[in-house]
Amino acid sequence: MDTPARGNTRFDIASLPLPVIQAPMAGGPSTPELAAAVSSRGGLGFLAAGYKTAAAVKAEIEATRKLTGAPVGVNVFVPQPSMVSSRALEEYALSLAPDAQRFGVALGDPRHDDDDWDNKIDVLLEKAPEAVSFTFDVPDPAVVAALQQRGVCVIGTVTSRPEAVRALEAGVDVLCVQGPEAGGHRGSFDAARRPEGESLHGLLEELADLGVPLIAAGGIVTGADTREALSRGAAAVQAGTAFLRADEAGTKEAHRLALAPGRFTTTGVTRAFSGRNARGLLNEFMRRHDGGAPEGYPEVHHLTTPLRAAAAAAGDADWLNLWAGTGFQRTTAGPASAILASLTP
Numbered sequence: 001m002d003t004p005a006r007g008n009t010r011f012d013i014a015s016l017p018l019p020v021i022q023a024p025m026a027g028g029p030s031t032p033e034l035a036a037a038v039s040s041r042g043g044l045g046f047l048a049a050g051y052k053t054a055a056a057v058k059a060e061i062e063a064t065r066k067l068t069g070a071p072v073g074v075n076v077f078v079p080q081p082s083m084v085s086s087r088a089l090e091e092y093a094l095s096l097a098p099d100a101q102r103f104g105v106a107l108g109d110p111r112h113d114d115d116d117w118d119n120k121i122d123v124l125l126e127k128a129p130e131a132v133s134f135t136f137d138v139p140d141p142a143v144v145a146a147l148q149q150r151g152v153c154v155i156g157t158v159t160s161r162p163e164a165v166r167a168l169e170a171g172v173d174v175l176c177v178q179g180p181e182a183g184g185h186r187g188s189f190d191a192a193r194r195p196e197g198e199s200l201h202g203l204l205e206e207l208a209d210l211g212v213p214l215i216a217a218g219g220i221v222t223g224a225d226t227r228e229a230l231s232r233g234a235a236a237v238q239a240g241t242a243f244l245r246a247d248e249a250g251t252k253e254a255h256r257l258a259l260a261p262g263r264f265t266t267t268g269v270t271r272a273f274s275g276r277n278a279r280g281l282l283n284e285f286m287r288r289h290d291g292g293a294p295e296g297y298p299e300v301h302h303l304t305t306p307l308r309a310a311a312a313a314a315g316d317a318d319w320l321n322l323w324a325g326t327g328f329q330r331t332t333a334g335p336a337s338a339i340l341a342s343l344t345p
């Protein structure tokens with residue numbers, strides 16, 4: 001038996017001892033050690049399935065189960081239709097050529113893929129983590145229902161009211177409301193959508209009448225931020241950037257150093273790294289390439305992968321995606337337990 005026997009009783013986020021969720025962070029930061037450290041202390045730790053094979057996700061769930069008997073969540077990217085022309089990709093590749101040359105690497109193959117979706121869903125049905133969240137879209141109602149049958153609490157990430165309504169129509173139990181302050185990729189169903197004048201607090205107010213628990217995400221790095229979100233109707237908060245400097249996180253060294261005080265002063269939103277809007281520390285790559293990057297996830301992500309890997313290996317923070325939310329300057333380094341305590345209301 002892989003999971004505690006729960007019958008069909010769905011995990012309820014209101015049952016968490018602490019209303020703090022460690023955000024799933026694909027690309028390295030989310031590790032079994034980080035998720036277990038947060039979950040075992042009463043928060044909810046999340047694994048990030050994005051960019052990994054289904055087999056790797058399965059291994060991470062098993063590793064986390066060995067570290068803690070507490071609830072754990074897994075986050076999955078919902079596949080996107082291909083929307084970028086090969087011509088636009090070729091033009092963007094040409095503009096990246098000097099950077100690739102500088103690092104002595106060839107650019108990646110800008111392929112379209114579904115990130116091993118079907119196999120990941122099979123793993124999640126088999127392993128039944130207590131919570132599964134989706135981003136970039138909502139899956140078919142049949143997938144949502146099948147997970148719920150296994151006792152999984154299904155969370156849909158949304159950035160607007162129309163997305164929230166669609167997620168609820170698909171049957172999700174909980175909404176993760178991602179404000180524009182958030183670090184990393186925007187979960188918007190329409191990848192091109194740029195938030196105009198929105199805020200996490202505004203979105204929480206706008207979605208308060210929907211009658212489902214709301215998780216507040218974006219710019220939350222202190223207990224005061226958590227209290228504020230809870231006072232605006234959130235059932236829990238989800239913090240990503242606050243955990244990037246945790247000892248247990250798999251954050252790349254160059255990214256960790258870039259988050260330390262004094263190195264960067266602001267964040268920006270760009271599709272230059274992946275073809276999809278994401279918030280990160282405003283570095284040279286973003287300044288140079290944001291204007292020329294086509295909208296095309298995951299093709300652009302694959303195109304820039306070798307460049308980002310070489311920059312990370314060289315410790316060059318100016319050519320690497322440094323995802324971070326607007327609260328990055330108030331983060332601290334240290335054990336996840338201390339960061340969790342500092343986020344607790």
Ligand SMILES: Cc1cc2nc3c(=O)[nH]c(=O)nc-3n(C[C@H](O)[C@H](O)[C@H](O)COP(=O)(O)O)c2cc1C
Nearest residue numbers: 023025026135182183184218219239240241323325
């Ligand atoms: C490095 C990084 C990676 C992220 N990866 C994911 C991911 O794989 N899936 C997801 O749903 N959200 C991802 N996010 C967004 C978080 O779920 C969350 O919305 C965000 O971190 C909240 O804002 P904050 O960073 O200001 O706390 C990521 C965020 C960061 C900073």
